[in-house]
Amino acid sequence: MDKSVLKKWAVVLALGAIIWLLPVPQGLTPAAWHLFAIFVATIAGFILQPIPMGAVAFLSLTLCALFGILKTKDALMGFGSGTIWLIVCAFFLSRGFIKTGLGRRIAFLIIKAIGRSAASLGYSICLAELVISPAMPSATARGGGVFYPIVQSLSSAFGSEPGASAGKIGRYLMQVGFHADAVTCMMFLTSMAGNPLCVGLAASAAGVELTWTEWALAAIVPGLVCLFLVPIVLLKIAPPELKEIPDAPKLAAQELSRMGPMSTDEKVLAFVFVMCLVLWATGSLTHLGATPIAMLAVSIMLIAKVLSWKDVLSEKGAWDAMFWMGGLMSLATALAKSGFIKWAAALIAGGVSSAHMGWIASFVVISLIYIYSHYCFASVTARISAMYAAFVAVAVACGAPPLMTAVAFGIFANLPISLTHYGNGAAPVYFGAGYVSQGEWWRNGFIICTINTVVWFTIGMAWWKLIGLY
Template sequence: MSKTSRNWIIVLGLELIVWICPTPEGLTPMAWHLFAIFIATIAGFILQPISMGAVAFLALTFCAVTGVLKTGEALMGFGNGTIWLIVCAFFLSRGFIKTGFGKRIAFVIIKYIGRSSLSLGYSIALSELVISPAMPSATARGGGVFYPIVQSLSNAFGSSPGPTAGKIGKYLMQVGYHTDAVTCMMFLTSMAGNPLCVGLAESTLGVEVTWMGWAVAAIVPGLISLFLVPLVMLKLSPPELKAMPDAHNLAVKELENMGPMTLQEKVLAFVFVLCLILWATGSWTKLGATPVAMLAVSIMLVFKVLDWKDILSEKGAWDAMFWMGGLVALATALAKSGFIAWIAKIIGTAIAAANLGWIASFIAITLIYTYSHYCFASVTTRISAMYAAFIAVAAACGVPGLLVALAFGFFANCPISLTHYGNGCGPVYFGAGYVSQSEWWRNGFVICTINVVIWLTIGMAWWKVIGLY
């Protein structure tokens, strides 16, 4: 039996087993069947008997044909704003490559910071830390701002997807993604779903969380996590290029060879700065991250930084749209079906009945809340589906209200690292093609678990010092 045939049997067998099992009490048959399709889709993503985009398309087709979802519901993921932000991020990156502007930025960074792969990793982490409080879209920040720079840095050292991926590109891509996840935890305004946590905490527990209160509680464990990401990735995916003694001279020479900026580079530089400003001021301008990204692509098309052939040939964008859009549709429908609320109720009842004491209950609920993110393709969706229910359960177990409100806000973002669909910039970094899915998931689990340990030990100690409990 071939590997492909075996993987098909596993995926379809898993779906069939769940599908034919009796529907548990408290769920509708539609919700249970949708769960069977979702589980099979995730298994298909892991085993890949065919490409991920094709797996997602088959899953949506099956939903529509069997009536589990209406056609409009099955296709709603492709109209999701985050999906189009991801697609636009790919196009922005294409502009960086085509004009050479990304290469220029990369060599400037190498000129001043490029002493080693680790120093480049820390330059990404520090840049994320500085920009994240002012940019609430993690997808825009990671996919639209940092990914093109990370890709350009990789290319500058001759590291491309395939045989040369391990030179440094594989390392930098993962550092970029995981530092984005950490900074999402650190500030109320660094991720779009964080203010939702604040609103739900106030309506559910009557607890008020301020910007400064969030930042103070997150700063110690956050800085430790951010410091460790480049170091841990150096062990998990060690780059072949570690020390770069000639990097400075190389960068100077390459910048001289490139000469002054071209008109297209200047246009792209303007677009890049415009995006930064509009993304950072979105709370005042009321412009969402996706319209800003669409505006950027439109300007590039008008000024011929990109032409329509470039758009059509950007296969990574369209592939990401298919598999991510399909997954978003399934995950959203699963949450709306009542399946997530049903699971949360079962977990809450079991933990409350165990009478573990508030600290043990808090840790148990936090771990379930964190690792359940394998079932979600959006942090905001998971917050909407689970945050209020889980903080209510934790508070009922005796966990102090302000502690649980903040901690579950932090741990809403921590598991972004777990998968390549953990948040909106995941498909962008993963779609670059430097890292296999198995390595991505392995490294993501390690990074996420390290962060969980840091925030539940050092974080808990810090929260005691500042009086959260």
């Protein structure tokens, strides 16, 4: 075994072993503490990758089952998650866009209309996300199922593929697509599936009844600022080689001419794509979940032979994402159920309360802990379930205005999606494309998340003061 690999293993195992052997804190069971040790070691394994991420996750679940920390069915519960299968279906939908050429056609139509620079393409993605997000509460379906195939096709249209040519423009566009999806999750009550959960919890934790209009009004100004900054910031921290593309519209028109009229497979896929958009947007009326709709889309593609079963089996990115994301969701869900998250939240909240700071300082400290704790979660909804009510209650007890606090912590639940490649369901899809290394993803994600946090604590709080939230 290579020495560098041995060093990575040493760090991962030592980190897990140290936490495992420390005395179990009062208020926790040994199983919860040991599960936390394995979770930390798993995250370290994801970062250092002595073996691929999917293998790290599988090994962690195996240890949990062998040591009796989790029952086998609990260790494997992440693989039955609807979110995981929505991610997998998003990969298959993207494969259909590539195979039929529809993605390439859409990409060239966009380039022909506005493709004069990398920035203009970035802003077109942001604008499209903003328009569609209020009507599509599944961020995974929106980011992974709708925009990822288009972003991938745009990248390919400029000759930018994973590997040596990734930096041409694909690396930039992939990150714009993901971070735009994360920002729009903050902006509307109906733009992320977990947001309505905040409404119910706000009533019990702070006695506040949140409405769609209150959420949208509170988020619109700082949210638009964050969305505006995404392409600009990424131009600085992940600059594409192709910044200005003055001849792109002409070249796109030529390529569209060469492609000719739409094929039958393209028309079938176009129908499937529009069907998904309509069904996802009307889910509150039809009561159809995002995952069954995506499964229906894949089924139609298989029946119409737009995709073959061989195409499904060969989609390595889908199965790799299922392994590492499914494994991580199992661990994160079990960690929340073990009581560890509730214990940690109470410990932090108690420390802040005992410090006797003013309500603004307390609100900022509690919010920062709430935001950056997302490194421990693979699901925004799970974090809302585990932490929202407790943190809102503590902030209000410290003197923070109830309505502002309820809205803020709903928004801040989505703010740190940008941090990691498992921050929400769309993250593994964009990351799985292979354009961005994990180190760069985490670095840029931290920068974007921190900039957005500053925006919300400055422009956001000034805006909230103006509209009377406090």
